[in-house]
Amino acid sequence: MDDLYREVIIEHYKNPSHRGKLDPHDISFADNNPLCGDHIQIDLRLDADGFVADARFDGHGCAISQASADLLVESIIGKSLEEVKKLNKESVLELLGIDLGPVRLKCALLSLKVLKAGVYGLGEASDELVE
Amino acid sequence: MKLNLSEIRKDFPILERETRAGVRLIYLDSTATSQKPLSVITAMDDFYRRSNANIHRGVHTLAEESTALYEGAREKIAKFINAASARQIIYTRNTTESINLVAYSWARANLKQGDLVILTEMEHHSNLVPWHMLQAERGIELEFIPVTEDGLLDLEMYKTLLSRRPKLVSFTHMSNVLGTINPASEIIRLAHEAGAIVMVDGAQSVPHFAVDVQSLDADFYAFSAHKMCGPTGIGALYGKAALLESMPPFLGGGDMIKEVKLRSFRPNTLPHKFEAGTPAIAEAIGFGAAVDYLSGIGMDNIAAHEHEITEYALERLEEIPGVKLFGPSADKKGGVAAFTLEGVHPHDVAQILDRDGIAVRAGHHCAQPLHEKFGIQATSRASFYMYNTKDEVDLLVNGIYKVKKMFG
Numbered sequence: 001m002d003d004l005y006r007e008v009i010i011e012h013y014k015n016p017s018h019r020g021k022l023d024p025h026d027i028s029f030a031d032n033n034p035l036c037g038d039h040i041q042i043d044l045r046l047d048a049d050g051f052v053a054d055a056r057f058d059g060h061g062c063a064i065s066q067a068s069a070d071l072l073v074e075s076i077i078g079k080s081l082e083e084v085k086k087l088n089k090e091s092v093l094e095l096l097g098i099d100l101g102p103v104r105l106k107c108a109l110l111s112l113k114v115l116k117a118g119v120y121g122l123g124e125a126s127d128e129l130v131e
Numbered sequence: 132m133k134l135n136l137s138e139i140r141k142d143f144p145i146l147e148r149e150t151r152a153g154v155r156l157i158y159l160d161s162t163a164t165s166q167k168p169l170s171v172i173t174a175m176d177d178f179y180r181r182s183n184a185n186i187h188r189g190v191h192t193l194a195e196e197s198t199a200l201y202e203g204a205r206e207k208i209a210k211f212i213n214a215a216s217a218r219q220i221i222y223t224r225n226t227t228e229s230i231n232l233v234a235y236s237w238a239r240a241n242l243k244q245g246d247l248v249i250l251t252e253m254e255h256h257s258n259l260v261p262w263h264m265l266q267a268e269r270g271i272e273l274e275f276i277p278v279t280e281d282g283l284l285d286l287e288m289y290k291t292l293l294s295r296r297p298k299l300v301s302f303t304h305m306s307n308v309l310g311t312i313n314p315a316s317e318i319i320r321l322a323h324e325a326g327a328i329v330m331v332d333g334a335q336s337v338p339h340f341a342v343d344v345q346s347l348d349a350d351f352y353a354f355s356a357h358k359m360c361g362p363t364g365i366g367a368l369y370g371k372a373a374l375l376e377s378m379p380p381f382l383g384g385g386d387m388i389k390e391v392k393l394r395s396f397r398p399n400t401l402p403h404k405f406e407a408g409t410p411a412i413a414e415a416i417g418f419g420a421a422v423d424y425l426s427g428i429g430m431d432n433i434a435a436h437e438h439e440i441t442e443y444a445l446e447r448l449e450e451i452p453g454v455k456l457f458g459p460s461a462d463k464k465g466g467v468a469a470f471t472l473e474g475v476h477p478h479d480v481a482q483i484l485d486r487d488g489i490a491v492r493a494g495h496h497c498a499q500p501l502h503e504k505f506g507i508q509a510t511s512r513a514s515f516y517m518y519n520t521k522d523e524v525d526l527l528v529n530g531i532y533k534v535k536k537m538f539g
Binding site: 004005010014037038039060061062063064066104107 | 477482483495502537538
């Protein structure tokens, strides 16, 4: 609990390294967390072999949602789409280095839902994507 | 009369708990749901231990007892809001269901394409979505009384809208975000002069100050038990008798009928016409006990205490650099303080306050359009009831300073 606002999270919230948009991009997807109105958009650019060449996130929300988006986007650069598809809840919690209750878990997982919905080419970022 | 806070706090067992070892609960979320006094908990517990049976039609002792308790609670609730008769109190699940009852029964029988319904920009989703649904189904028109920068309804605009002869005006007596107490008497009088029926969302008003549905001349008045020291799962719709009589039933089933044939039915009389199926009996009894509890303290005393706390809270919160408060000044509002803190998301504010046991709500509080109006996604909201103290306000303020330090 006291780790919830670890320095790394506050740092990524205040000074994100991968905030922004990519134009042109190969994949782009956005969605909201209806609970608190968090909004995340993720843009990916792929290289010739289908690996993530660059990635950015944009949006607004709480420290947990924004820091997890920044950490997630940072972590997928250089990965194949197959590897991205394998990411799950544990991958995000590992990046954050904290444990979360059910309410804040939704904030933390919004970016992964958006990322996977984009990679799978789905219309909606559903909860099943991050189970 | 000044409230004896230490005595009142003893009535609420939950206020003694710690949220973590050594951290006492500071409950500042009564606008979402209030805590329950022991008398309410006991009333429901006693019912299940002693009297539990289904109501109406049973002739055995327990059925008689449970029916008397269930209907007795209705009498208390009627008296509490000064309804002329208990048969004008329809039990529902909550304010939302009360509003939906009017939208499904009265509105579908009386509104047609092009008919105008006036709402306000400060409505809770529960007084927006039922009308959106009716708009999609019927093609009714919706207009909204604007909210001014200081969180009040723009009554001049309201008068202009009334010239379009609305069929219904439905508005909140007290905003769950801004805390604004709207001038209900005036809004209702003007609506009646324009020939409209009026429904009032009283989810935040009935718990916090004396409401007299007859002197207000409200046609419908909706409220929930759980925000006024009662249990969840039960609420009420008050309606003028002639209106309720004229309305078709809402849900069909047992208890709402006088007679059923294989191919037809005759509806029951009020209030049973609108109460299909076995209702929330224990909860209704708890609702009655809640009304007894509030009456025992006195609504004017509760309102005066909350005013004092709110005035103090607004003053203290205003001092904090980076805090922006929403809503009118303390003299025009109830015990709600919605605010933003510069550079920190409201969820983070709420989460960090929770470390000190302070329970505030963060989000759009089911009033997304209102937040959009003010150009924000969310606010943190502290709200107060008769059991809150100035010390708790001080702890809230200290907590916000901690948040600032953390994100500084």
